[in-house]
Amino acid sequence: MAEFIAQQPLLAALLALAGLGLPFGALLGYAAVRFRTEGNPIVDQINGILPQTQCGQCGYPGCRPYAEAIAAGEAEINQCPPGGEAGIQALADLLDVEPLPLDAEHGEESERKVAYIREDECIGCTKCVQACPVDAILGAAKQMHTVIASECTGCDLCVEPCPVDCIDMLPAATGLGAWHWELPQLASRNVEIIATDANPKQAAA
């Protein structure tokens, strides 16, 4: 038998490979079971990155459905305007795909806003209360409504149903408390060194 094998180099090689492959395969299989990491399911991780405004701008009824759609490969990662570029980047890092520019079809990135009800115009119809995805509007039928600003995600969903158009979307925090230093403006110091940022127009061309 051994002699026969020795005379058949092809067979010998195959046998040797199989002989190596089986134990290593078994070892890897064992390791996969033994050392399995119980990570967050991917949907939860994606959902964790999404801004939870529940605004539906992505075309899904809330952040979690969108996360599920991304995980299932049904949606692109660039459909969430509130998450903005940073959100897309984080998703791209998580899923190990190329970041895409924000899909303008779903809206543009804007500063965070807060809904504000002009209270003397409110007729107390509770339509906005029902529309709010995070229960941030307080009010009862025929009573004036108001927005709990700290709970509002700025999703816009209450604006549409209002029959008297008394809801404004105002920029969220402004003033002294919200101010902070910006990264130094490279342009204002008139020189920069990285090749790629030399001329955006050229880089795009």
Place this chain on the structure above:
Amino acid sequence: MRKLFDFHGGIHPPENKHQSLSEPIRPAGIPRELVLPLSQHTGAAAAPVVRPGEQVLKGQLLAAASSLVSAPVHAPTSGTVSAIEERPVPHPSGLSAPCIVLECDGEDRWVELPAPPADYRELEIPALLERIRDAGIAGMGGAGFPTAVKLTSGTHHHIDTLIINGPECEPYITADDSLMRERAADILEGVAVLRHILRPREVLIGLEDNKPEAIEALRHAIGDQPVEVVVFPTKYPSGGEKQLIEILTGRQVPSGGLPADIGIVCQNVGTAVAVRDAVVHGRPLISRITTVTGEAVARPGNFEVLLGTPMHYLLEQAGWDPTRSGRLVMGGPMMGFTVPHPEAPVIKTSNCLLVPTEKELPSPPPAQACIRCGLCAEACPASLLPQQLFWFARGKESEKLEQHNLFDCIECGACAWVCPSHIPLVQYYRAAKADIIQQRRDHEKAEHSRLRFEARQARLEREEAEREAKRAARKQAAEKRAQAAAAEGGEDPIQAAIARAQAKKAAQQQAPEASPEEKAAAARQAAQAKLAKMQKRLADARAAGEEDKIVTALEASVKKLEEKLASLEEPTA
């Protein structure tokens, strides 16, 4: 001789302190108007307790502390509250914030102060802390943390060392130096109060060796009190709280912790004097010593300034030439910030106004590339790697930044001072910190929203399920009744109901349908009614002088309704 320690890094910038030390402390006088920001300290803004038009006396409470970490504001002189409004405040943003504006009457009449205790040692500690809190004292060194809060947290720990911060390591500033020279006894009186409150094992007054007069004055004032003056070599930033603690005790404040965690409380010399005024004399904090210096003032020096004094008024007292100064810095050249509006007031934390000429402190040249020379890492008193932080800040790599302990940066500016490429490193760190804090907040907010969204989702499902259950129950009950009726041999109620419904439908079909004309007329009527209502609202809004926004919105809706009406009328016309 006490064993001294050294902190990592540090720099030796030119001191430029002699300019403002040629004269003793001068009173700055009473300006026509004082502007008192409601937030002159770290923490929540104070809440005004006066109204515009009200007469107030010197030392009267104008705004009360609104939360635990807050400090009240008092009237620095007598006069009339002319307004409570947004005014430019000393803040790097140059933005405005709510201020109480006080029209001074020049009489400088004191309010009747609560009688100071004959001997404060007989008061309970909480009562003493209350006095300090009510006097509105906030750290006078520059950070402006309410002193009572700091002391209260000190009384919760076992304090073995009380450190009085007097190195004043920033170039140009001599406010503390002149205070120590001229009012050493007052400082010691304040230190005695602090000692009484905290009961430390030892009290150290830390000073740099470039202030021999102050050292002499303090030693003289101490006499036989158990207070030690510790002198150490000049090096910036030895006046940083963490650095001073390391120099004097060799211990380091744990990252993210407070000095009280290792049994140490630090107080500035100016704060000590304010504490003495509050406890021994019952006077609130209404003035402070401020250095005015720089080549754009003719007579630099230290001034005793009423809080709220507009900076330009104070600068003029020192002979300011606005045409020569390129910038106005509150604080020193290393950590101070530029104030774009010279009408901003002096506040509790204004230890120095620096008006350098362009030659003295030139505008920053364009930044060159980082050559990773490592001078910044050598200079960093927190032993950070500034150039790595710089790369990460540029790349917005928050995780890396936190890994490299960005939040242990005290923004002392030593790295940027030594940087051969003139990179504004500190600004990068500030922006990166703000960015990370914002991210954290956003993340918390998102998490909060998610929970609320899920709770709502669960509630809606539950309600739906409840409705479903009720419906099922009713259906079951109806079936039971039907069965019961059937069993009794009577008519099946369900069959009967279906029959009734069919009969009704048939009747309806037979009845003549409303003609299209009638329908259109009804719609027209409804639209006309709506239009009339809207027009009335528009008229009301215009009459009431409402905001433009509202009026335009109403106009738009009126127009829309008119169009709709027109389209409804068209087919009939």
Place this chain on the structure above:
Amino acid sequence: MKLLRVSSPHAHGPNSTQRVMQQVLLASLPGVFVLTVFFGFGTLVNILWAAVVALACESLALWLRKRPLGFYLGDCSALVTALLLGIALPPYAPWWLIAIGVASAILMAKHLYGGLGYNPFNPAMVGYVVLLISFPVQMTSWAPPRGLTENVPGLLDALRACFLPGQFDAITMATPLDVLRQNSGLMMDDLWAQAPQFGRWAGIGWEWANLAFLAGGLWLLYRRIFTWHAPVAFLASLALMAALFYDGGSSASGGSPLFHLLSGATMLGAFFIITDPVSSAVSVRGRLVFGALIGILVYLIRAWGNYPDAVAFAVLIANLCAPFIDHYTQPRTYGHRPPAREDA
């Protein structure tokens, strides 16, 4: 009135990149002087021609990248690269050799990576290694020092050797390091006696050049242009390695510590090459490791490698390791416990 609004600090130290580079240029003068005395004007011509090519390449690269010329040329970094390469190349090298070296250094090693501050490798050493691999013959022919040859070439000869390579044949001779490596049968003392290249401590000329570079380096240290960590670690580890393998002078031993310290590009490397901040490790401990690593590598390559000198290769390999070294030598931040060694 418009007041300036900038972030603190408002004061700035007297230091600048330009100043750093100028001091480095100045500090190299003694070394260049000694090289010129012993080996003639070759080195000087090398440096000048390299400087011309370097400025041209830098300008070209900046122009292509649409950067302001004056601002970037002003940092003098191209001149430092040219200087180092000019010193490292054999005197009387032909002009094209120098041009290729400088072009690879400036265009390839520096600007392709994004310019000053972004290059992972020391540009001068990349240029040197490109030449060493591509033109081994030209790169290993070193002129004999004064004392071993009657006529040390003058300026004119040097210029001719450079720009009219065919018309002037410089005499060449093996360097002491070469001689030592080729040696297989002679005891050290005999070798010292037989080979004419050896002087008092190391090679004739070489020992003085090294001492001159040492002097320049000490001056830079005194001016606080760089810290002592990398050079001292490098010299110490090289001396230690040499001492470990020096058995008192048998034919198999690799030269005394002193010989190694004063031979080849040791001192030039220690104070002018490995102190290039851009491509070296950053933290204090990191620089110690970085220098020590280069010292070990230099000895290994000198003793058992295939090339006459080892500094260039050693530096490039250490450059590769610099980010890794940085990762593991992050200093303990104020208020933190000694860092737990968990990986990022």
